[in-house]
Amino acid sequence: MASDQATGGLQIHPMDQFIVKPLFGGDAIHWYTPTNVTLWMALAVVCVVLLLVIGTRGRALVPSRVQSIAELAYGFVYKMVEDVSGKDGVKYFPYIMTLFIFIVFANFLGLIPMAFTTTSHIAVTATMALAVFFFVTILGVVKNGIGFLSLFWISAAPLVLRPILAIIEIISYFVRPVSHSIRLAGNMMAGHAVIKVFAGFAGVLGVGAVFPLAAITAVYALEVLVSFIQAYVFAILTCVYLRDALHPNH
């Protein structure tokens, strides 16, 4: 970093915003230490409760603004589960709703300046993705027994191709939690790092800082969109995996 100082102080540390710090001083992080990650996760949960529990408390026939947002979110996810997983997937709607709402709020809270994006950490998203993976696998085995393996044996393909396809299908099945978690974490991390890099340019350009500031505005708008779409993609892929578990023989 010494060379940075020699060339006029252009110091950009785009990854510093993702450092996990204990809230109350000290450096040691144990599993029970309250950190900025746990703080922002808790805030996400508080927001979910405010929207879905407190916001719909009135149960008004003509919904208030908060209640209609909650109803829209509910209807949106419900329709998604019904369309993608089928009628018998609706039983698992609460799980997908939980994932979706939590990720949406974690992403949106992370967009507040100086906030911490919990979903930018692979540890957080991998926990959710592995939970989905084990849930779906166990559900598939319980529901279909040995017939779950027909997910890998594609009966629509010619017989000679089936063993090769089976290998590919098995690999792609076990890569699912990897891509599922890194998609969300990578998108969040990359977006926030880009904003930080432009902010570093703005810091050294003086009057010319309007250009990186305009770029930050544009990237920020894109990030708002990406935050929602990634939560949607996470939820819809969970629905797809659920459909595979419920109906393995395509």
Place this chain on the structure above:
Amino acid sequence: MEGDIVQMGAYIGAGLACTGMGGAAVGVGHVVGNYISGALRNPSAAASQTATMFIGIAFAEALGIFSFLVALLLMFAV
């Protein structure tokens, strides 16, 4: 000296791995472009296929994310 060469190789490899994101960009653009051209031909069927489009985007994007993962591994794990 030897460590420097290893680190240089890791950094060059990380940079090269990022070219894989271009492939993901082509894939995502192809999916969405075809969705739009199909949707303009038959707008009434478009709404029912939006979810399929997003699944397609997610699968195309996953491969770009693997290149990103390789870059991250080279930067921090090797």
